[in-house]
Structure formats: C-alpha cells, structure tokens
Amino acid sequence: MSKKEWPLWEVFIRGQHGLNHRHVGSLHAPDAEMAINHARDVYTRRREGVSIWVVPSKDITASSPSEKGPLFDPAESKTYRHPTFFDIPDEVGKM
Amino acid sequence: MYAQLVKSEGLKSREDMSPEERDFQDRVDNGEKIEPKDWMPEGYRKTLIRQIGQHAHSEIVGQLPEGNWITRAPTLERKAILLAKVQDEAGHGLYLYSAAETLGVSRDELLEKLHSGKMKYSSIFNYPTLNWADIGAVGWLVDGAAIMNQVPLQRTSFGPYSRAMIRICKEESFHQRQGYAIMMKMAAGTPEQKDMAQDALNRFWFPSLMMFGPSDKDSVHSAQSMAWKIKMNTNDELRQKFVNETVPQADYLGLKVPDDKLAWNEDKQGYDFSEPDWSEFFEVIKGNGPCNRERLNARVKAWDDGAWFREGLNAYADKAADRRKAAAVAAE
Numbered sequence: 001m002s003k004k005e006w007p008l009w010e011v012f013i014r015g016q017h018g019l020n021h022r023h024v025g026s027l028h029a030p031d032a033e034m035a036i037n038h039a040r041d042v043y044t045r046r047r048e049g050v051s052i053w054v055v056p057s058k059d060i061t062a063s064s065p066s067e068k069g070p071l072f073d074p075a076e077s078k079t080y081r082h083p084t085f086f087d088i089p090d091e092v093g094k095m
Numbered sequence: 096m097y098a099q100l101v102k103s104e105g106l107k108s109r110e111d112m113s114p115e116e117r118d119f120q121d122r123v124d125n126g127e128k129i130e131p132k133d134w135m136p137e138g139y140r141k142t143l144i145r146q147i148g149q150h151a152h153s154e155i156v157g158q159l160p161e162g163n164w165i166t167r168a169p170t171l172e173r174k175a176i177l178l179a180k181v182q183d184e185a186g187h188g189l190y191l192y193s194a195a196e197t198l199g200v201s202r203d204e205l206l207e208k209l210h211s212g213k214m215k216y217s218s219i220f221n222y223p224t225l226n227w228a229d230i231g232a233v234g235w236l237v238d239g240a241a242i243m244n245q246v247p248l249q250r251t252s253f254g255p256y257s258r259a260m261i262r263i264c265k266e267e268s269f270h271q272r273q274g275y276a277i278m279m280k281m282a283a284g285t286p287e288q289k290d291m292a293q294d295a296l297n298r299f300w301f302p303s304l305m306m307f308g309p310s311d312k313d314s315v316h317s318a319q320s321m322a323w324k325i326k327m328n329t330n331d332e333l334r335q336k337f338v339n340e341t342v343p344q345a346d347y348l349g350l351k352v353p354d355d356k357l358a359w360n361e362d363k364q365g366y367d368f369s370e371p372d373w374s375e376f377f378e379v380i381k382g383n384g385p386c387n388r389e390r391l392n393a394r395v396k397a398w399d400d401g402a403w404f405r406e407g408l409n410a411y412a413d414k415a416a417d418r419r420k421a422a423a424v425a426a427e
Contacts, residue, residue, distance in 0.1 A: 018128035018254055051130065080176045081183075083268040086276040092347050093340060095239075095271050 008057040009035040011042075013049035021053050029054075097153035097217045097241055099308040100380065101146040106318035123324050128254040131197035139323055144198050145214070146325060147256055148205045151191035152216035156209075158184045159393050160224040160386075161233060169227060176273050177230065183270065187263050194255040210395045218376060219306050221384030222298070228281045228288075232295035234274015236303040236341065242267050243337045244307070247327035275344065282348040289349070296345065297353045301371040307334040309373060339365045 006028040012021035024043050029035035035054040043049070063071060079085050088095050112120065116136055122129065129135055158181050165181065168174035192202045208214040219237055224230060245267065249260045281292035308314060308330040320326035345352050356369045378384065 018257060020258060078175070078179060080172075080273070081179050081269060083272050085269070086272040088272055088275055088279075089347070092275070092344050095268065095275060095344075 006030050009039075009054045010057050010060060011035075011039045012053040012055070013039075013043055014051035015049055017050060021051065024048075026057060032056075097157075097244065097306075098146045098149040099215070099217060099306070101142060101149060101320070106322055120322070123252045123322075126250075127252075128257060129252050130254045138319070139325070140198050142320060142323070143253055143256065143325060144195055144200050144205075146320075147191055147195040147198075147259075148200070148208070148214055149216060151188050151195060151205065152209045152214060153220065154184050154188035154191060156216040156220045156390055156394060157237075159390055160220055160222070161230060163224050164227065164230050167227070168230075173277075180234070180270055180273060183266050187266070190259040190262055191256075194253075194259045197255045206398065210391070210398060212382070212391065215380065216390075217306060218379040218384065219302050220390060221379050221386045222302050223386050225298075226291050226295065228278070228291040228295035229299070231274050231277030231281060231292065232299040234270050234272075235278050235344070236274075236296075236299050237306070238267060238270040238274060239341060240303050240306045240337050242271060243333050243340075244328075250324070250327060252324035278348055278350075282350060292348065293350050296350050300353050301375075304334055304337070304368075304371045305373075305376045305379075307331075307337070309376070310370065313373075335365050338368050342366055 007030075008026055009029055009032075010026050011024050013024050014021045027035065027038050027042055029038050032054055036052055039052045039054055044052070075081070083095075107116070109117065109120070115134055119129075119134065119136060119139075129139075161177060161181050161184075165174060165177055168177050192205060195205060196202055205214065209216065219240075224233065242264065245260055245264050249257055249264055251257045251260065278292055278295075281288045283289075311317065311329045311331045314330050317326060317329060321329075342352055342357065354369045356367060358367050359365075360367045379387070382388075
C-alpha cells in the first residue's frame with residue numbers, strides 16, 4: 001500500500017449570522033468535501049458555527065514576518081487617519 | 096444615498112409569493128443575514144447589484160472632486176490628510192465592488208456599465224469643487240449625508256454588503272471630521288476666508304439634500320427594497336435627520352444655511368426646510384449637471400490610460416509563474 005499523506009486544510013467558521021468567517025485552525029483531509037466533514041466534526045461540535053470554509057493550506061500566501069517593519073510601520077506616523085486627530089467641540093454634536 | 100433611484104420591483108404581497116420567497120422573507124424579517132450561497136429572489140439579487148454597484152461607483156467617482164485639490168492643499172499636513180481621505184474612498188469602492196461580486200457580477204462588468212453610462216453614481220459628484228473651502232464642505236456635508244445613510248445600512252439583510260458597510264462606517268468619521276475642521280479654520284479666519292466658507296455652504300447645501308433621493312411621495316422604488324431590508328429608512332426620514340444634525344453645526348461655525356424657510360418646529364422636534372429643486376436633480380441624474388461629462392471622461396481616461404500598466408502586471412505575473420515552474424522542474 002502506498003503511503004500518501006493527506007494535504008493540510010485551513011478551516012474558517014462563521015460563528016453567527018452576519019459575521020465574517022474566522023480562522024479557527026487546520027486539519028488533514030484527502031479532499032475538500034472530506035475537509036468540510038472533518039471540520040464539522042472537529043470545530044463545530046458545540047454549535048460554534050453556521051457556515052464552514054476550507055482552503056488548502058498550500059494556497060495561502062502569507063506576508064513574511066521579516067517584512068513587518070516596511071509593511072506596517074508607515075501607518076504609525078499617519079495619525080490623521082483616525083477621527084480623534086481632529087478636535088471637534090462637544091457642542092457641535094457627535095460626528 | 097450614494098445610491099439614488101435604484102430601480103426595484105413593485106412590492107410583492109405574501110399571497111403572491113412562492114414558498115421559497117415566503118421562507119426568504121421570513122428570514123429577512125427575523126433579522127437573519129442572507130449570504131451569497133443562499134437562495135434569493137432574482138429581484139433581490141438584481142436590485143442589490145444595482146444598488147451596491149451604484150454605491151461603489153460613487154466611492155470612486157467621489158475621488159475626482161477631491162483629488163482636484165490634492166496638489167493645491169494649503170499646507171503639507173492638509174495635503175497628507177486629503178490624500179489619506181481620497182485613498183480611503185478607493186478602498187471603500189473596493190469593499191463594495193467585492194460585495195457586489197459575490198452576487199455573480201464581475202467588477203470589470205460593473206466598470207464597463209459605469210463607463211458606458213448605463214449605471215449611475217451619486218448626483219453630488221457632478222458639482223465642481225471651486226475653492227479650498229469646498230473640500231471642507233464636501234467632508235462635512237457630503238460625507239455627513241453619506242454617514243446618515245450608511246449607518247443604518249450596517250444592518251442590511253445581505254451579509255457581504257452589511258460587513259462592507261461596517262468597515263466603511265468605521266473609517267467615515269475621519270472624513271467628516273477633517274471636513275468640519277477645515278470649515279472651522281476657514282470660518283474663524285479672515286473675512287475673505289469666512290466668505291469662502293459661506294459660499295461653499297451656499298453651493299453644497301441643496302445638492303447635499305438631494306443625495307437622499309426624491310421625496311417619499313415620488314419615490315417609486317422604496318417599498319420592496321424596504322421589505323427586503325436593502326433600504327432601511329425612507330429618503331425623507333434621512334433628509335430630516337441630516338438637517339436636524341447639520342443646522343447646529345452651521346450655527347457653531349457662524350455660517351448661515353441658505354434657506355429662508357429654515358425654522359425650528361417645536362411640534363415635530365425638527366427643522367422645517369425647503370425642498371431642493373427636484374428638476375435640477377433629475378437633470379443632473381440625466382447627465383446634464385455641471386460636471387457630468389468631465390467626471391465620466393476622467394474615469395474612462397484613467398481606465399484607458401491604465402491599460403498598459405494592468406497588462407504589464409499580468410505579463411510579470413505570468414513570467415514569475417513560468418520561473419517558479421522552471422525552478423520546480425530543475426529541483427526534481
């Protein structure tokens with residue numbers, strides 16, 4: 001018998017109606033349909049969700065941790081992107 | 096409001112509904128969210144594509160009147176702020192196009208309809224931004240009116256649209272506040288600067304009121320959209336709310352809302368005010384506003400001028416894929 005390893009899948013669950021799917025973990029399965037079945041068995045035993053997505057882990061492209069600085073530091077100096085940057089007097093009402 | 100006059104169907108009565116339609120309406124009534132893979136009436140899908148598409152188009156066309164002032168902002172700080180705002184609008188367009196795409200339409204298809212004039216964007220962006228105070232007025236009034244409409248839409252029945260609205264509303268407050276901060280500066284400046292602020296308010300007041308769409312009595316598309324929770328409030332409700340919140344803000348600036356009929360009405364706990372000139376509104380919607388042609392030409396030109404760049408990125412991606420394939424073969 002050949003020993004074929006099952007691929008890895010990333011699992012995303014929508015917790016409640018209206019929310020985004022959120023990453024909850026991963027599992028092994030021979031195909032997408034089985035991955036959904038396994039995800040149901042592993043990640044929603046206590047009614048944690050109303051919908052499941054599975055994505056082959058190999059298809060996920062992640063940013064590299066070493067790029068953290070160049071990617072995210074530039075936002076640090078742009079405090080004007082936040083509403084609190086602007087002083088608006090209280091008597092004007094919420095804005 | 097970024098979506099006006101979205102065509103919809105007449106309201107269907109419960110007796111006329113198929114069993115699926117009845118189940119669907121029950122889910123909407125119970126506040127459940129409809130997701131892309133759920134069954135939905137064809138009219139719901141079509142109306143949503145039109146509405147979200149129009150909303151998305153408004154976000155990106157809305158970049159044009161403000162983009163006009165990026166190179167002319169009075170200080171480097173104001174320039175950076177305006178740039179950040181215009182950048183946000185591009186992002187908002189993206190969130191909305193993505194939500195529309197979950198309904199089975201492609202973004203290129205929607206853009207093609209915008210560029211050929213088959214789909215509309217909000218009438219407000221067909222007015223020119225003539226001086227720096229206009230940038231303040233746009234943030235304060237136009238984004239203020241947008242927020243009025245978008246806050247309730249966070250509860251809309253279609254999941255992807257609702258989630259896009261939540262993300263957009265989080266970012267929108269910055270837009271209105273930066274606009275009002277400009278108005279505060281101008282209104283407290285020299286007499287000439289204050290005049291510019293007043294002039295901007297004079298020109299943007301009624302076009303901002305038009306953003307909510309025609310009066311309820313003339314609004315033929317509302318009933319079904321409200322039953323489906325695609326539209327959460329009537330046009331007149333939102334317009335009234337906008338006037339109630341905005342008038343005290345104008346007072347604080349020491350500026351006068353250009354409406355002689357404006358008066359506080361104790362009974363309704365709101366302001367009485369004049370309706371905008373609806374014939375002007377319909378002319379602008381038809382394509383005869385001050386800047387319709389200029390805006391659409393700018394959009395089409397930006398798209399056409401970007402063709403070589405999009406092609407270049409595709410060529411680069413293809414090359415990189417070939418290189419990876421070759422490397423994989425070599426490694427075997």
